[in-house]
Amino acid sequence: MIGRILTTGCRLGAALLVSTVALGSSRAQAASAAQPGQTIGLPVGAQLPVGLYFVNTSSFGVRDTRPLDSESNINLPTFLWATPWTLFGARLNLATTQPVVASSVRGAPYQSGIGVPLIAAQLAWKLGENFGVSYLFGGYHPIETRFLIQNASLSHRFAATYSGDGLNLTANLLYGIYIDPISPQGTVYPDYLNLDLTATKKFGKWEIGPVAFASTDLPTRFPGYRQQGQIAVGGLVGYNFGPVNLQAYVTQDVVERNYAGRETRGWLRVIVPIYKESTNSAAPSPSVTGPARLATR
Template identity: 60%
Template sequence: MSCLAGSGPAEAGSAAQPGQSVGLPVGAQIPHGLYWITATNFGVRQTTPGVTPLNVNTTTLAWSTPWELAGARVQFFLGAPYSAVAPQDSAWQSGFGQPLLAGQLAWDLGNDFGFSYLLGGYFPSQTRFTTQTSSLTHRFALSYVGNDWNLTAHLFYGHFLGDRPPPGAVYPDYMNLDLTATRNFGKWQIGAVAFGSTDLPTGVASYRPQGQIAVGGLIGYNFGPVNLQAFVTRDVIDRNYGGRDTRAWLRAIVPLYQDKREAAPNRTLVTREQSQ
């Protein structure tokens, strides 16, 4: 998700905020139960002539069902963001972004590896500085969660549907990649994170495709049962964003209901079987 900016065709960017899943073992099965995941991030992009601050807040319900399909655990997600932006030091604008409804299949591959595939849809939004057109999101994740590690690669592919975009806007398909390499030390989680994003070709000659690569560090603590994670990221490469972004993130994972037989101590949404 990014704000509209630029001259000529507006730059729209990814419907899924790059970096939104770092720190989570999204390839692994979630213990059966219902979870509330709330996150906020605030960052400043060094644009010219003024900086552009952006705040994104998301709340997500995750349901790990007792059902299986093709050997995979069936999981569902419902999310909604609320964002605020002040383009180049102008007045703040705020509003709800695009709601997401998604289903996921998560396979336990054995030897502490897990793989998941998610298919979801973003619904149209009337908030004019965010993406307004509906789209599909495909997500593929591979996680290793053995020996207190979380090594995860999470690939996003977004495809915009045939809704008519606002005048002057171009909505490119996109790919994002979120990377996590953290280790648990008792109740603590410490490690490195990174993410990248790129617009895919649009066929519009005057459109300037956006892209970025960011790196950072993460620290988390398991209060039992609530998990908190904090991380900071900084762009090392940006393309057509007008400047590099520095961003602070905070996430809380709260189990509303959880099958205690599967819940592993000092883990972040990982089953006991995968932690052994």
């Protein structure tokens, strides 16, 4: 079932927005290449049926950067191929994501452009009837869109999913490493950790439950850089129309550090299997993917 396409490659995803300037600091601040919260709702630790999937995760957020709010729209179209091949006893998945971003910082005119594309491979192990783990390794490739993250980086993702009894209990830890921590314009790109959490249950075609995510910049060697971080909570509702699976969720910051305000963000995801091999075993069903963590500063 589609419901398992991880962010796989897709945070499955892309990197994005560098839209905040450190208050009182001589260096601009940046965010992670993978958008925090982008893999919520996806059983990224579970094995997918062999097939080709299209997943688009779109979100719109408003951050309370008084006196004028900051807004951003992030789209993460992703193609995920769950191959018939195995490696070290795991299913091999291949994914690519091309983010498209529009943002307005503190009421300024909107800017739009493409974010750093992600190309990734994932290994997904089925350790029991309803339990799986996965490891994703990928790279975000450099771009020249000035208001977004420009530099190349590596992405490691470690996920675990329990999918029995209609549940989707998933934790996905994303660790990003920038190859060059400074952009040509002097923006600092710190390494980062993101954690996306899902606890939903299926009721027929419906899916509902609480979700949360946390993100933090890791320490840097650059004096004056102000590390950013946040914790957000929310709820998810999904509906399976048959071949097409939709998910919607809303998250709100309960803690933020150096973002200049808390953010409320609405998310919408569509999952479409372009083709999928039939399987005799019932695969767990919570929905799929999304890679990229966005810098919504």
